[in-house]
Amino acid sequence: MTPALTTAAVPQATRLAQLHRYWLATNYLGAAQLYLRDNFLLERPLQAADIKPRLLGHWGTQPGLNMVYAHLNRLVQDTEASLLLVTGPGHGAPAILANLFLEGTLGEVDPQYSLNRAGLEQLIGQFSWPGGLPSHLVPGTPGQIQEGGELGYCLAHAYGAALDNPDLIVACVVGDGEAETGPLAAAWHSNKYLNPATSGAVLPILHVNGYKLSGPTIFGRMSDEELHHLFTGYGYQVRFVSGSEPHQVHAAMWQALDWAHAEIRRIQEHARLGLLDGVPAWPILILQTPKGWTCPFTVDGQAIENTFHAHQLPVADPAGQPSQLPILEAWLRSYRPQDLCSPLTGALCEEMLSGCPAGDHRLGRNPHANGGQLLVPLKLPNFSDYGVMVPAPGGVTAAATHKLATFLRDVFRRNEDARNFRVVCPDETTSNRMTTLFEATQRAWLGPLHETDEYLSPDGRVMEILSEHTCQGWLEGYLLTGRHGVFGCYEAFIPLVDSMLNQYAKWLKVSKEVPWRQPLASLNYLLTSHVWRQDHNGYTHQVPSFLNAVAAKKSSVARVYLPPDANCLLAVMDHCLRSRDYINLIVASKSPQPQWLGIEAARDHCKRGISAWHWAGNESSSEPHPHPDLVLACAGDVPTTETIAAAALIKQHLPVLRLRVVNVVDLLALMAPDAHPHGLPEATFLGLFSADAPVIFAFHGYPSLIHELLHHRPAPARFHVRGYMEEGRTTTPFDMLVINNMSRYQLVMAALDRITAQPNSPALAQFCQLKLTEHAAYIREHGIDMPEVRCE
DSSP states (O other), X not given: OOOOSOOTTSOHHHHHHHHHHHHHHHHHHHHHHHHBSSOTTOOSOOOGGGBOSSOOOOOTTHHHHHHHHHHHHHHHHXXXXXXXXXXXXXXGHHHHHHHHHHTTHHHHHOGGGOSBHHHHHHHHHHBTSTTSBOSSOOTTSTTOOSOTTOTTOXXXXXXXXXTTOTTEEEEEEEETTGGGSHHHHHHGGGGGTOOTTTSOEEEEEEEEOSBOSSSBOTGGGSOHHHHHHHHHHHTEEEEEEEOSSHHHHHHHHHHHHHHHHHHHHHHHHHHHTTOOOSOOOEXXXXXXXXXXXXXXXXXXXXXXXXXXXXXXXXXXXXXXXXTTHHHHHHHHHTTOGGGSBOTTTOBBOHHHHTTSOOGGGSGGGOGGGGGGGGOOOOOOOOGGGGOOXXXXXXXXXXXXXHHHHHHHHHHHHHTTTTTOEEEEESSOTTTTTOGGGGGTOOEEOOSOOOTTOOSEETTOOEEEOSOHHHHHHHHHHHHHTTOEEEEEEETTTGGGGHHHHHHHHHHXXXXXXXXXXXXXXXXXXXXXXXXXXXXTTOXXXXXXXXXXXXXXXXXXXXXXXXXXXXXXXXXXXXXXXXOBSOEEEXXXXXXXXXXXXXXXXXXXXXXXXXXXOGGGTTSOSSSOOXXXXXXXXXXXXXXXXXXXXXXXXXXXXXXXXXEEEEEESBGGGGSOTTTOTTOOOHHHHHHHHOSSOOEEEEESSOHHHHHHHHTTSSSGGGEEEEOOOSOXXXXXXXXXXXXXXXXXXXXXXXXXXXXXXOTTHHHHHHHHHHHHHHHHHHHHHHSSOOGGGOOO
């Protein structure tokens, strides 16, 4: 049975009655999912044995979600709009599942939920059942682009999905509880960045039902006047849909959606005629309905409907409390479950299903909700053309992010027609020395312009807002609907999105297990202005913890890269932009640093992930010492500079010592191969680090992370790691290294403590100590580092 797309010939009164019947059906299916393990259509009196032994799920938001879904179906039927639904209250999964079942989408992706009585019984019985349907929205839920636990991210996701999708309308249901979160509060300003000439539209639907889990919501206690002023101030046109009488709300919702759709099309037509003037006032609907609408008013003397008690289970224990079972039965029967199916054939009522659109017009089948099937690979320039000429290792300096920006500038240019690439950044593109991007595009901005402004345009494709949460949400929505992008950020502030990283990593992990989900372009983080070059900002800007956060994610998802120079950064970014379904973390300095590898050597090094740099030690690349006396290892651009300098001191003072230098660009290659697909085979690992030589490891982040990655390797105790120790202040770049015990002199002294004594060892240790003393005096007198340790 395929529902029709349009029913224009049917009178509105008839269609409203059909909408109401459909709404009752979805309410029943949602409530039944929470409670029933048998007697799914109440064909006999309800018994305690019919109730699930563990009651899991949420009711309070479901009737409102069902109202929205039913009326969006009607709008699609009447307008044939391409409409994507983003559901903020993801714990209302039973409502969305009920609608997906009735429109036939759920049965198409999983035949056990076919559009008949058997499928209906599976839907109800399998909800929150082991191996069945989860209680929140998940990647296996058709039509959805966010997990049900992602509280506060829906609006940023919706705007990200609408960017560069000119024919798409994204309806975004925002719960009034989640509207109190910081990420959601900032995301309202996304309307200042959405160009109606080239992008789609977002229709926010703020569902105000008054209560959170155990108390009132802020928005629920605001007057209509306050809400109107608030959202008018944000730049929206506001329309209320309010009430507790279903037929009255149906009529109001119909009119409100027609108005919102007409306003969206008017704004877009105006802009596409070249008449855009500032930020358009997009429509917003504020839907005000009772919490737990249509559930029992009271249970055992306790008020339920329109209180926080309706948030989860209005009838808390119908199997264990005899007084509650008839209350539950009366509530479920109020939705007329006997009308759902034919008692003879088991077929679902065709008249009820007539309100569902057909084919890809169904909300659960919108192609943008499975963005991988729309994904077009980027046209990438040859990154080798952007490389730094390196006549000898360390012979030149360059700012890696500046070189990368030139490459990304041309990524924008090559994909201008496809409009499928964006950079998001919290007001740091210029600070991170990536202004070259603005030769190809501008910062997105629809607001007023002053003559002193730079690089602002309504058509800009660099998205800057001083909210890391909004940047992350925009990019996630953009990627999930089939496009590509990079998130550039100060390293110290990216931990603000740790929880969003967690949720997105879970989404990717689970989506790989869903057969019909197609691979997405990877989420690429570029962290710069990092811990070792935050000397002037001081202690607050020194936080490398995001490395730990990404490394802790599933090995099928997480990738971490620490390119030591500009050419390696180019090679890594080229790889990441071509990759699929990963979270790629790249950390690179914006400050001028020594350049070590030519472009072809960088390509080879990054492909390997870890290499021995024979030129930096005292062994020949053709005849390496099979058993080095000492290994100096490094990961990160600044640690690499210090390690190469330490190696030079050791070679100068201890020429007989067999020294090897190993550089790590793919951090997770340190893991065992059974723990991560990039993990080096044991033989390769031992070929680099030997089986027993002491290893002094200079690391960009917290030393404990390296120990964690290496704990399965042979003799891990021989690895002595230096890195960030939570010591910082406003000081010089080299002093940052000194106070964290990672300067070249301290690396040498650590090595001397762990090798067999050499004739010149005491003299070298004394030299290093004198240099540290000299350094301390020099910076206090001159305010800058000594010339021999200065990179800039």
